[in-house]
Amino acid sequence: MTNRIFNFSAGPAMLPTSVLEKARSEMMSFRGSGMSIMEISHRSELFESVLEAAEKGVRNALSVPLSHKVLFLQGGASLQFSMIPMNFLSKGRSADYVLTGTWGEKARVEADRCGRVNVIYSGEEDGYRAVPDEHALSFSDDAEYMHFTSNETIEGVQFSYEPDAGNTALICDASSDILSRPIDVTKYALIYAGAQKNIGPSGVTLVIIRDDMLDRVPQDQHSMLNYRKIAANGSMLNTPNTWGVYLISLVMEWLEEIGGVPAIEKINKQKSERLYAAIDGSDGFYTGHAERNARSNMNVTFRLPAAELDAAFCSEAARRGLDGLRGHRSVGGIRASIYNSFPIEGVEHLVEFMGEFSAANR
Numbered sequence: 001m002t003n004r005i006f007n008f009s010a011g012p013a014m015l016p017t018s019v020l021e022k023a024r025s026e027m028m029s030f031r032g033s034g035m036s037i038m039e040i041s042h043r044s045e046l047f048e049s050v051l052e053a054a055e056k057g058v059r060n061a062l063s064v065p066l067s068h069k070v071l072f073l074q075g076g077a078s079l080q081f082s083m084i085p086m087n088f089l090s091k092g093r094s095a096d097y098v099l100t101g102t103w104g105e106k107a108r109v110e111a112d113r114c115g116r117v118n119v120i121y122s123g124e125e126d127g128y129r130a131v132p133d134e135h136a137l138s139f140s141d142d143a144e145y146m147h148f149t150s151n152e153t154i155e156g157v158q159f160s161y162e163p164d165a166g167n168t169a170l171i172c173d174a175s176s177d178i179l180s181r182p183i184d185v186t187k188y189a190l191i192y193a194g195a196q197k198n199i200g201p202s203g204v205t206l207v208i209i210r211d212d213m214l215d216r217v218p219q220d221q222h223s224m225l226n227y228r229k230i231a232a233n234g235s236m237l238n239t240p241n242t243w244g245v246y247l248i249s250l251v252m253e254w255l256e257e258i259g260g261v262p263a264i265e266k267i268n269k270q271k272s273e274r275l276y277a278a279i280d281g282s283d284g285f286y287t288g289h290a291e292r293n294a295r296s297n298m299n300v301t302f303r304l305p306a307a308e309l310d311a312a313f314c315s316e317a318a319r320r321g322l323d324g325l326r327g328h329r330s331v332g333g334i335r336a337s338i339y340n341s342f343p344i345e346g347v348e349h350l351v352e353f354m355g356e357f358s359a360a361n362r
């Protein structure tokens, strides 16, 4: 096999090797069809079975109840920032937004165009290091929905609990931690995630939406932005990303084989605990960005004693096959993204390198 490196990129991220190999083995003739998956009709039985497998895989992995539809859309998680308010927030109405990082703020900007936004929590002043206390959130009586980001990818800030919004429809951007730990889907009106972190390749957005939300879609909504129409057409209002949906079906198969979400959660905890232990045990050489109770299991963000060391850290790491560690330009420092498919050996190599780098640069 060609040498594969440990890719700590925040997304698109590593995919399981076995998934890539399976896709390669089926590339030239998908299940005996004489065509690749990218060349067959999306209306063919063959593709319909792939779409069904992808949906079933997501349903099983997250125990999605029958009250919710599982949809595959395009436009990335970013289009959901607009689609959600365009479907559920109108002039004169309001929605609650909880801002724990850059992505939530981007979502708020789009919602502002449609109606009134109540920011009921913002961690911006402190540089987005925290999540609100579980019981400190108070929801507006008249809010059409509450939007939050379960894991803020750029800052490495993650909710350790699922907010209880009472009667308010709960909407979650779970792009960077979906399938990394069990969630209670019954609590949510809508969950969305760009696929390129934990689900598959970029170009597909997973949307899990409760049926009653479909009734709220305005009658005059544009078809391609209309959740009700997309659901009624089984995610095939137009040509879906057939390749992306296929890879998602393979990732779901892989996840099931290794024991599903509970099993991957254990591995994810081991990986992040090892990294945070290396940060905390470095005698102050490394400093974590997030407050302890808001630390992410998916994106581990930390700083070196001086920003000038960032470049040396990243290039020396890259020489050892540890790539993609540069923090987002808005936060600086280092970010190790360790999604579901990222192997624990890569974390062990990084921990070893961190020890050597701090000893050499203290």
Ligand SMILES: *Cc1c(COP(=O)(O)O)cnc(C)c1O
Binding pocket: 011, 075, 076, 077, 078, 079, 103, 149, 151, 152, 153, 173, 174, 175, 176, 194, 195, 197
């Ligand atoms: C990556 C990411 C996005 C943006 O995803 P796109 O698919 O590129 O639009 C949005 N929210 C979160 C939390 C993300 O991690």
